[in-house]
Amino acid sequence: MAGRAAEPEVIWARPERAGRGPRPAYSRSDIVAAAVRVADADGIDAVSMRRLAGDIGCGTMSLYNYVPRKEDLYELMVDAVSAEYELSEPLGTSGGDWRADMLDMGRQARGILHRHPWVIRLMTTGYAYGPNALRFLEHCLGCLDGLDLPGGTKMELIASVNGTVMTIVANEIALAERARSLPWSGEQEQAVRGAYLMRQLAGGGYPRLAAVLASAGAEPLDPEEIFERTLRRVLDSFVPAPA
Structure with a gap:
C-alpha cells in the first residue's frame, strides 16, 4: 500500500x-x-x-x-x-420492547460475522464513521429511545452487545476451524476429552468443578440457548429485566 x-x-x-x-x-x-x-x-x-x-x-x-x-x-x-443489517423500525422508538430490538441486532451481527469472519480481526471503534456504521448506530439508539439512560451509557450498552457477539463468534469460528483440521470426527474428539476430564475430576482435586458439572447433567449445551442467555444477561446488566 x-x-x-x-x-x-x-x-x-x-x-x-x-x-x-x-x-x-x-x-x-x-x-x-x-x-x-x-x-x-x-x-x-x-x-x-x-x-x-x-x-x-x-x-x-x-x-x-x-x-x-x-x-x-x-x-x-x-x-x-x-450494510447487511436489516434496520426495520425499532420497537424501542415508541417505548416498546427495546430488548427484542437489541437481541435482534445481536443475532444479525452473529450472522454477519459468520459470513465474514475476517471482520473480527479488523473491527475497531475507529471504523464507526462510514455511512452504514452510522446508520447502524442511529438505529440502535432509536431502539433505546424508551430507556431513561444517559447517552454515553446507551453507547456503552451497544458496544457491550457488539463485543459480546464478537467474542462468542470468534470462539465458534475457532472451534469449527479446529474441528475441520482434525483427522478424526468431532464426536471422537469430545469423547476422548470428556473421558480425560472425568478421570481428573474423579481424583478429587477439583471438587467445585465436579459439583458444577454434575449438577449441569449430561445433556450437551445448546449454542443457540447460550447465545441468547448471554446477550440477555448483558442487557440486564444495564437495566434489570422486569420480574
Missing part, C-alpha cells in the same frame, strides 16, 4: 477518484466488493492491491487513486458488510 498521508484524512471525505480524465471502468465500490470476496474466500491476509487489481482487471498502482491506504480499504470493507 502507499505511504501515509502528510495529514490525517477520512476516507469518506475523500473524492471517489483523484485526478482527471475519462470515466474509469470501475469504482471504489467495485474494489471494495472484490476485497470482500477475497477475504471471504481466503482470509484477510490474502487481500492485497495486486490481488484486487488482478481480479478487477486493472493496473495495481491505479487502485491507489481510489484507496490510498490499507487502513482505508479495511474501513471500507467493514462498512460494506455493515
Whole structure:
C-alpha cells in the first residue's frame, strides 16, 4: 500500500477518484466488493492491491487513486458488510420492547460475522464513521429511545452487545476451524476429552468443578440457548429485566 498521508484524512471525505480524465471502468465500490470476496474466500491476509487489481482487471498502482491506504480499504470493507443489517423500525422508538430490538441486532451481527469472519480481526471503534456504521448506530439508539439512560451509557450498552457477539463468534469460528483440521470426527474428539476430564475430576482435586458439572447433567449445551442467555444477561446488566 502507499505511504501515509502528510495529514490525517477520512476516507469518506475523500473524492471517489483523484485526478482527471475519462470515466474509469470501475469504482471504489467495485474494489471494495472484490476485497470482500477475497477475504471471504481466503482470509484477510490474502487481500492485497495486486490481488484486487488482478481480479478487477486493472493496473495495481491505479487502485491507489481510489484507496490510498490499507487502513482505508479495511474501513471500507467493514462498512460494506455493515450494510447487511436489516434496520426495520425499532420497537424501542415508541417505548416498546427495546430488548427484542437489541437481541435482534445481536443475532444479525452473529450472522454477519459468520459470513465474514475476517471482520473480527479488523473491527475497531475507529471504523464507526462510514455511512452504514452510522446508520447502524442511529438505529440502535432509536431502539433505546424508551430507556431513561444517559447517552454515553446507551453507547456503552451497544458496544457491550457488539463485543459480546464478537467474542462468542470468534470462539465458534475457532472451534469449527479446529474441528475441520482434525483427522478424526468431532464426536471422537469430545469423547476422548470428556473421558480425560472425568478421570481428573474423579481424583478429587477439583471438587467445585465436579459439583458444577454434575449438577449441569449430561445433556450437551445448546449454542443457540447460550447465545441468547448471554446477550440477555448483558442487557440486564444495564437495566434489570422486569420480574
